[in-house]
Amino acid sequence: MAFGCAERVGAGSLAREAVHHRRCVSPELAMPSTTLLARIVLATAGPAVGQTAPVVLRSPSRELEIAFATLADGAPAETGQLAYHVTFRAKPVLDWSNLGLDLQGAQLLGREVRILASDASSGDETWSAPHGKANPIRNRYNAVTVRAAETSRPTRRLEIEARAYDDGLAFRYFVPDQPVLSELRLTAEATQ
Numbered sequence: 001m002a003f004g005c006a007e008r009v010g011a012g013s014l015a016r017e018a019v020h021h022r023r024c025v026s027p028e029l030a031m032p033s034t035t036l037l038a039r040i041v042l043a044t045a046g047p048a049v050g051q052t053a054p055v056v057l058r059s060p061s062r063e064l065e066i067a068f069a070t071l072a073d074g075a076p077a078e079t080g081q082l083a084y085h086v087t088f089r090a091k092p093v094l095d096w097s098n099l100g101l102d103l104q105g106a107q108l109l110g111r112e113v114r115i116l117a118s119d120a121s122s123g124d125e126t127w128s129a130p131h132g133k134a135n136p137i138r139n140r141y142n143a144v145t146v147r148a149a150e151t152s153r154p155t156r157r158l159e160i161e162a163r164a165y166d167d168g169l170a171f172r173y174f175v176p177d178q179p180v181l182s183e184l185r186l187t188a189e190a191t192q
Contacts, residue, residue: 052078055118057144059164063089066162066169068146070115071096079151082110082158086169099160100190101173108190109158109175113148120144141165145174154180 054069072080100110
């Protein structure tokens with residue numbers, strides 16, 4: 001899996017457009033890079049109970065870790081700014097950094113939210129590339145989907161899908177189909 005994510009692709013203005021933000025971290029370099037992609041996605045999510053503890057995802061080797069939480073005054077809280085932080089071998093790589101999407105004509109999505117639920121999963125598959133030195137390629141990861149919703153009207157929902165590999169981390173935004181967002185126009189993404 002390549003983690004040289006430096007290209008940015010502009011977001012369009014299609015209805016129900018979701019933004020996939022991929023934050024990649026190479027533990028050797030301890031330097032982040034980003035890729036922003038836009039694509040049409042539709043989904044639904046049911047109601048869930050809020051949680052206060054950070055959602056922690058570790059790589060299969062348990063050396064890399066990414067945590068998601070809502071922060072109030074810089075500390076994890078039941079509601080607040082959606083944020084994440086990354087560690088490698090228990091040492092900080094990225095301190096708490098904000099997550100969010102700036103939508104045209106609307107408040108920043110991610111500023112005042114509550115984490116409703118999280119679902120963990122994992123994968124381990126092997127595949128062959130038609131060219132290249134590394135064959136076969138093993139795709140082994142742990143994953144989590146973090147579901148969040150705004151704490152006040154219009155109570156828009158946002159999901160973060162993350163994967164932790166032994167050699168890097170990736171996450172993306174997913175904006176599910178919802179009545180309060182019949183059209184979504186992304187003006188900027190506010191991930192730090």
